[in-house]
Structure formats: structure tokens, C-alpha cells
Amino acid sequence: MEVAESNEMTLETVRDSLIRQEDTIIFSLIERTKYPINVGAYDKTKTAVSECSDSLVEFMVKETEAAYAKCGRYENPEEHPFFPDGLPTSLVPAFNYPKILHPAAASINVNSTIWEVYFSQLLPLITVPGDDGNYATSAVSDLACLQALSRRIHYGKFVAEVKFKDAPKKYESAICSQDRDALMKLLTFETVEERVKKRVAKKAMLFGQEVSLDDNYDEKKLKIDPAIVSRLYEEWVMPLTKLVEVEYLLRRLD
């Protein structure tokens, strides 16, 4: 299957986009740290929404995504809903997005894994225990984090497309034999990953600093632990991006 030229996308430009997206992710995580974990927002026994028995956060995300869908957000190949079933159709004129990806890309959505990892592992690391009742505000903040992470992780489709276009021969035999491990090896650049981990830690330190015009403030007090941000990238963000890359490449010759 032929896919259109990658409209000037290169490995450098897709990596630049991933670097820019780090800022969005780190700022959204910093926002979420303002509130304690507020399990009430996720616990169906505490805040289940009466009509549908969803947790508050599920309800909010579904309702928000329905509005986004009507505005055409999910027509954009960079955007992926967390609850794709039964979304309304877009009510706005279609925009002609450049056809960069293989059509099979549309079937790849790892948001259910991102959701699970975010609430069970990531959130407890970046928040303090406790409950201040700010459930709706925390849930809005969660959605911002989830969307930023989802966009970054699914950007793996574009990274994989550029890698494939740059060196189709390198990937073809692993794709033909549907060899996930071989694909994973081929697309991994350990030195790049090391730089990503260091850079996100540095950004977390810079973005999370107190800024004051007074002399007596603690400039070492950080809003988020840079080591945790680095760990999130190492353990979840990069592995899930690579999972998306593998899933994409497996279908690239369909």
C-alpha cells in the first residue's frame, strides 16, 4: 500500500515535535500536583454519576469527548479519544489533513492502557495522598494530562512512518514475518532515550521552580520531582510510544 510523501516530515522534525510536547506534558503534570490524589473522583462507590454509574472522571471525559467529536477533533490523525465507542459525528466541515499515515493507523488506539497506567501508577507518584473535595477540578486536570500523554504516545505513528520511509528495506523482513521483537530492536535508539530522560528532568526542574521577586524564597522548592518525570518517561511514555511504533509497522505493508 502506497502512502503519500511525508510532507517534509523528517526524523528531526518529528523529534522536535516530541520535544515540544514534553513542555505540555510537564506543565499539565505540574498543574495536577496542586491537588491531592482525590480518589473520590475515580471511585465509583463515592462519586458515581447517578444516570450512568460512571465515576466522575469517566463521566467528564466522555461528555468532553462527545463535544470534541462534534467539533471534529478526532478527524485529526494526531488525536485519539479515550472512549471511542458511540461518539457523535463531526458537525463541522471536514479539514483535508495531509495523508501521511498508512490507513491502518486509524485502528491503533492504546488509550485504554494509558488510562490504566495513569490512574494506577502515575497519579499516585505525582500527587500527595489526601482528599480536599476538589474532584471536578482534579478531573479536568487529569484530562489535560491524559490528552497530552495520549497525543505524545500516538505520535509514535508518525515517528514510525518516517523511519519506515527513510529505510523501508531495514524494516520489511521483520514486518513480513510479523516479528515484534525485531521491530522493537530496529526502532530503538538508546542514546536518544537517555537524552530524553535527562532533558525532561531538566525541564521539570526549570518549569517547577518558584519564581519570586523577593529575596527570601526557596528557589530549590520544586513543584514536581524531576526524577519522577524522568522515570515516567523511562517506564511508560517511551515504552508506550514504542509499542505504538511497533503496532504501526506491523500493519505498514497491509
Ligand SMILES: O=C(O)C(=O)C[C@]1(C(=O)O)C=C[C@@H](O)C=C1
Ligand atoms: O526518537 C525516536 O527515534 C523515537 O522513536 C522516539 C523515542 C521516544 O519515545 O522518545 C522512542 C524510541 C527511541 O528509542 C527513542 C526515542
